[in-house]
Structure formats: structure tokens, C-alpha cells
Amino acid sequence: MLVETMTFALIGLAVGAAAAALLPGYFPTSRSLTVATAVVAAMIGGLICDFSLDGRQPAVALAVSAVGSVLLVSVLARPERAAPRARRRRPA
Template sequence: MLVETIACALIGLAVGVGALVLLPAYFPASRTLTLSTALVAALLSGLIARYALDGRLPGVALVVSALGSGLLVSVLARPDLAARRGTHRRHRHV
């Protein structure tokens, strides 16, 4: 169980860092909020999957952990603000 918990935590951190590195304009909230959301979501979804599967399929629990983390981090994404910020930089009103 300890190894699975560490793996879920690493998955959560990887999802959070990946979101911040790949799409930084989509996450105007603080980096701490994004990383902590990814971490907690991965741990909780991994725990729920572990109990739902009776601990038999740890690989599936890790996949569920990654999916849960990605889904909850996507709630924080704000592409509407990123698009608005990008258009103001490109077009100047004279």
C-alpha cells in the first residue's frame, strides 16, 4: 500500500507540473493551487479505486489515479482568459 500511495503522489505531481509546463496560460491561479489539486485528486482517486477493486489490480488503480487527477486539474483551466490575454497582445488599437 505504501508503494502505491507514493506512486499516486508522483502521478499527481507529474500531472500538476505537466499542466503548468505545457499550458501555463490556461492556469491563472497560483501554482500551489494547481499542484495541490493534482496531488490530492490523485491520492483520493487512487484510494477510492484501491478500495473499489479490493486492492487486486494496482495498475488499474494507478490509471484511475491519473485520470482523476487530470480531470480535477482541468476544472482549474481557464482557456477563455488565455484566449483573451493572447488577443490583447497581438492587436493594438490605434
């Protein structure tokens, strides 16, 4: 149980760090909030899935942990505040 919990936390840390590093313009809030949200979401999602599956399928719990973390971090994203992208003109 301890190893799974640490794995869930590492998944959340990886998701949060990747989101903050790869898309910094999308997250106007602090990086620590982005990473903390990812870690907490991964741990809660993974533990709920692990308890509901009775610990029989740890791979599913890891996948649910990652998906839950990505989904909750995406709630923090603000693409309208990101730097404007170069618009491509379509030929007439």
C-alpha cells in the same frame, strides 16, 4: 499500501507540474494550487479505486488515479484568459 500511495502522489505531482509548465496561460491561479489539486485528486481517486478493487488490480488504480487527476486539474483551467491565438483565415 505505502508504495501505492506514494505512486499516486507522484502521478499527481507529474500531472500538476506538466499542466503548470506546458499551459501556464490556462491556469491564472498559483502553480502551487494547480499542483496540490492534482496530487490530492490522484491520491483520493487512486485510494478509492484501490479499496474498491480490494488491491487486486494496481494497474487499474494507477490509471484511475491519473485520469482523476487530469479531470480535476482541467476544472481549474481558464482558456478564455489565455493569450489569444493567431487565427487562421480560410481561403474563400
